[in-house]
Amino acid sequence: MLSKNSIKHINSLNLNKFRNRNKLFVAEGPKIVGELLRSPFDVESVYAVGKWIKKNKSITEKTEITEISEQELKRISSLKAPNQVLAVVNIPDTKTDNDSLKNELVLVLDDINDPGNLGTIIRTADWFGVRYVVCSNNTVDAYNPKVIQATMGSFIRVKTIYTDLNKFFTNLSFTPPVFGALLKGKNIFKMELPSEGFIIIGNESKGISGNLKQFITHPVMIPSFAQIESAESLNASVATSIILAEFRRQQF
Amino acid sequence: MLSKNSIKHINSLNLNKFRNRNKLFVAEGPKIVGELLRSPFDVESVYAVGKWIKKNKSITEKTEITEISEQELKRISSLKAPNQVLAVVNIPDTKTDNDSLKNELVLVLDDINDPGNLGTIIRTADWFGVRYVVCSNNTVDAYNPKVIQATMGSFIRVKTIYTDLNKFFTNLSFTPPVFGALLKGKNIFKMELPSEGFIIIGNESKGISGNLKQFITHPVMIPSFAQIESAESLNASVATSIILAEFRRQQF
Numbered sequence: 001m002l003s004k005n006s007i008k009h010i011n012s013l014n015l016n017k018f019r020n021r022n023k024l025f026v027a028e029g030p031k032i033v034g035e036l037l038r039s040p041f042d043v044e045s046v047y048a049v050g051k052w053i054k055k056n057k058s059i060t061e062k063t064e065i066t067e068i069s070e071q072e073l074k075r076i077s078s079l080k081a082p083n084q085v086l087a088v089v090n091i092p093d094t095k096t097d098n099d100s101l102k103n104e105l106v107l108v109l110d111d112i113n114d115p116g117n118l119g120t121i122i123r124t125a126d127w128f129g130v131r132y133v134v135c136s137n138n139t140v141d142a143y144n145p146k147v148i149q150a151t152m153g154s155f156i157r158v159k160t161i162y163t164d165l166n167k168f169f170t171n172l173s174f175t176p177p178v179f180g181a182l183l184k185g186k187n188i189f190k191m192e193l194p195s196e197g198f199i200i201i202g203n204e205s206k207g208i209s210g211n212l213k214q215f216i217t218h219p220v221m222i223p224s225f226a227q228i229e230s231a232e233s234l235n236a237s238v239a240t241s242i243i244l245a246e247f248r249r250q251q252f
Numbered sequence: 253m254l255s256k257n258s259i260k261h262i263n264s265l266n267l268n269k270f271r272n273r274n275k276l277f278v279a280e281g282p283k284i285v286g287e288l289l290r291s292p293f294d295v296e297s298v299y300a301v302g303k304w305i306k307k308n309k310s311i312t313e314k315t316e317i318t319e320i321s322e323q324e325l326k327r328i329s330s331l332k333a334p335n336q337v338l339a340v341v342n343i344p345d346t347k348t349d350n351d352s353l354k355n356e357l358v359l360v361l362d363d364i365n366d367p368g369n370l371g372t373i374i375r376t377a378d379w380f381g382v383r384y385v386v387c388s389n390n391t392v393d394a395y396n397p398k399v400i401q402a403t404m405g406s407f408i409r410v411k412t413i414y415t416d417l418n419k420f421f422t423n424l425s426f427t428p429p430v431f432g433a434l435l436k437g438k439n440i441f442k443m444e445l446p447s448e449g450f451i452i453i454g455n456e457s458k459g460i461s462g463n464l465k466q467f468i469t470h471p472v473m474i475p476s477f478a479q480i481e482s483a484e485s486l487n488a489s490v491a492t493s494i495i496l497a498e499f500r501r502q503q504f
Contacts, residue, residue, distance in 0.1 A: 154483045225379070231406045252441055
């Protein structure tokens with residue numbers, strides 16, 4: 001049974017304000033919750049239908065579980081099609097020393113707005129072995145439920161770090177190559193790309209902010225192959241994916 | 253002024269049933285509506301705030317325009333942030349002779365479900381000069397408002413053709429190379445790719461259906477570069493984009 005207070009508490013976690021206050025977020029569905037329970041993440045509580053509970057006895061021994069009906073799941077889920085299980089999870093502390101970014105290929109996101117885009121970028125980063133995503137403070141919150149669901153569980157493996165990007169670059173103790181996706185960059189398919197460095201991706205409509213451009217050492221662009229007229233730009237998560245794929249292809 | 257009937261009519265076009273019945277769809281925002289009015293599409297009517305109307309006298313001479321308030325725009329818009337203008341547009345007849353696909357790089361979508369994915373795929377196709385996207389009958393409708401908005405106007409240049417894919421491949425009068433994105437395909441970065449051919453992309457969770465696999469002549473996959481564990485798959489529009497980029501990169 002679900003109390004009214006539980007319902008209110010869980011739904012409140014849809015909002016950034018309450019996630020920050022409680023240091024908690026929500027993840028849903030058998031795939032993501034299953035992965036979470038096998039991960040170092042600290043799952044506070046799980047709400048699931050009987051069918052899921054029966055199947056997952058082995059991974060839920062140490063977790064507080066509440067059996068709920070499909071109807072109750074609907075009242076706490078933020079999915080169109082609620083899917084068996086919902087977990088309330090502690091937001092981990094991610095104090096990352098900037099030095100640990102030294103030998104890595106790092107994504108830097110400058111005000112990515114759309115939760116679907118951020119989630120997809122984290123999922124793609126995971127696929128291509130990128131372990132750190134540095135986000136501007138105005139980037140949509142990585143623990144927003146839409147972001148979490150779009151990552152398909154990749155938030156478990158990819159660390160997101162929120163910071164003032166201007167200060168971040170100014171205070172870096174090393175000088176990595178910094179690639180920036182710009183409409184007037186150099187054709188990325190004609191460049192020799194390193195295995196380490198930073199890649200800045202700009203906001204969906206405004207691109208990379210003026211005051212960050214000074215840190216770019218290698219402006220890059222993805223050439224359009226249309227003959228006459230074409231799209232003016234690519235979706236931010238698509239551009240990120242094509243750039244990451246090209247970095248990794250060259251190392252392969 | 254907007255009549256109650258107009259509001260009802262426009263909102264009804266959010267549903268496939270009414271789009272099909274009326275052969276009409278809705279597009280929103282200055283960028284997309286501006287492009288539409290300069291395109292061969294037959295725009296039936298435009299609803300816009302005064303500011304937009306003043307600015308766009310030159311492209312709206314032949315179109316029926318209704319001036320509305322921001323409040324009225326909210327009542328007919330399906331956007332979170334309605335943006336100045338909404339157009340009701342005739343769905344064009346797209347009878348495409350299969351022979352016109354012969355010397356083209358063609359995308360084939362097998363039950364893409366998510367409107368955002370389809371819109372993003374059409375936008376990326378446009379960027380890479382792909383002119384035809386053949387969709388299974390169960391693929392989300394290309395005139396769904398969420399698809400239209402995610403294309404950022406690229407639906408104007410990229411033709412979508414809905415058909416029974418099994419029959420489509422069986423009846424093709426020529427034999428193109430058919431690439432299929434499969435988890436167990438050949439590393440696409442190690443293949444020599446042609447400038448023409450078909451690329452099949454499967455459903456977001458089920459992949460390419462069993463009965464379509466027989467038509468694939470070249471199974472391909474995008475290698476993961478993660479060291480230990482990683483994402484199990486890529487988002488459908490991301491996978492499509494990386495594959496298209498690789499086809500075009502090799503031609504460049």
